[in-house]
Amino acid sequence: MSAPAHVVALTEALPYVQRWAGRTVVIKYGGSAMIAPELSQAVMEDLVLLAQVGVRAVLVHGGGNAVSDMGRRLGLEARFVDGLRVTDEETMRVAQQVQIGGISRDIVAGIGRRGGVALGLSGHDLGGWLRATPRKHMSRATGEPVDLGRVGDVSRVDVAPLRRLLEQGVIPVVAPVAVDDHFDSLNVNADHVAHAVAAALQAERLVFLTDVPGVKGPDGAVAAEAAEATLRGWIADGTVSGGMIPKVEAALDALAAGVKAATIADGRVAHAVLIELFTEAGSGTLVQAG
Numbered sequence: 001m002s003a004p005a006h007v008v009a010l011t012e013a014l015p016y017v018q019r020w021a022g023r024t025v026v027i028k029y030g031g032s033a034m035i036a037p038e039l040s041q042a043v044m045e046d047l048v049l050l051a052q053v054g055v056r057a058v059l060v061h062g063g064g065n066a067v068s069d070m071g072r073r074l075g076l077e078a079r080f081v082d083g084l085r086v087t088d089e090e091t092m093r094v095a096q097q098v099q100i101g102g103i104s105r106d107i108v109a110g111i112g113r114r115g116g117v118a119l120g121l122s123g124h125d126l127g128g129w130l131r132a133t134p135r136k137h138m139s140r141a142t143g144e145p146v147d148l149g150r151v152g153d154v155s156r157v158d159v160a161p162l163r164r165l166l167e168q169g170v171i172p173v174v175a176p177v178a179v180d181d182h183f184d185s186l187n188v189n190a191d192h193v194a195h196a197v198a199a200a201l202q203a204e205r206l207v208f209l210t211d212v213p214g215v216k217g218p219d220g221a222v223a224a225e226a227a228e229a230t231l232r233g234w235i236a237d238g239t240v241s242g243g244m245i246p247k248v249e250a251a252l253d254a255l256a257a258g259v260k261a262a263t264i265a266d267g268r269v270a271h272a273v274l275i276e277l278f279t280e281a282g283s284g285t286l287v288q289a290g
Contacts, residue, residue, distance in 0.1 A: 016278040021054035023204040028194035030062035031211040033267035042270040048116035056166040062190035092150040099175040118171040123178035129158040132178035152186030157200035191250040199257030209267030214284035
């Protein structure tokens with residue numbers, strides 16, 4: 001009598017579980033994976049399972065759409081320049097309320113319901129562990145400087161408190177809100193926070209959960225793997241375009257800063273994180289140096 005399919009799957013996963021035990025993985029959580037309840041539940045289950053088998057996982061979440069929705073309800077219309085959100089003081093306060101007081105807390109609760117232990121973090125916590133400087137932006141249309149308000153670029157990540165949490169089996173849940181040297185809030189792109197945290201931790205893998213199946217090559221097919229030089233060429237010739245460019249650039253920046261590899265995964269597939277780490281097929285496109 002052959003073994004049941006789920007037993008076979010567990011046996012096949014064993015070498016991958018052994019490989020990833022004790023390693024650090026950073027997951028950028030956004031898009032459909034955050035919105036669809038069944039996908040959100042799958043991500044929480046993945047995180048708890050990773051922690052149970054000894055994988056040190058950090059979750060960085062987005063939430064820009066939720067910030068825009070709440071702003072509209074409060075009479076604040078979202079403004080963007082070259083795709084970047086203009087964040088005035090009122091919008092920054094809304095972003096804090098939604099991302100720190102809402103999304104992070106919901107994720108921590110979801111992990112707790114499944115038997116895991118998580119802690120929501122922003123730059124205000126742990127002595128200002130996530131620092132940023134105000135972003136200087138030049139308009140693509142006019143070439144003139146544009147004031148984006150409370151928008152920042154990560155300048156420093158203090159990983160010591162993160163490592164202490166991970167050693168204790170705690171899953172850090174990071175909101176993309178950093179602080180400047182005066183502990184005033186700065187809104188930071190979540191992809192950039194994920195790559196900065198992964199680089200500072202020298203993570204084994206950075207996984208972006210997106211709303212696409214992966215990076216498509218010139219033939220229109222999703223590439224299972226792509227080297228750094230190949231992706232830079234695809235950006236230059238227009239093969240990679242639009243909203244995929246920031247994801248690819250964040251992955252490449254992470255590699256340049258010491259992350260071993262990055263994956264642009266399909267977050268519309270339930271348990272995409274486990275599929276990526278614990279199966280041969282993986283999920284989406286694996287980006288490696290070279």
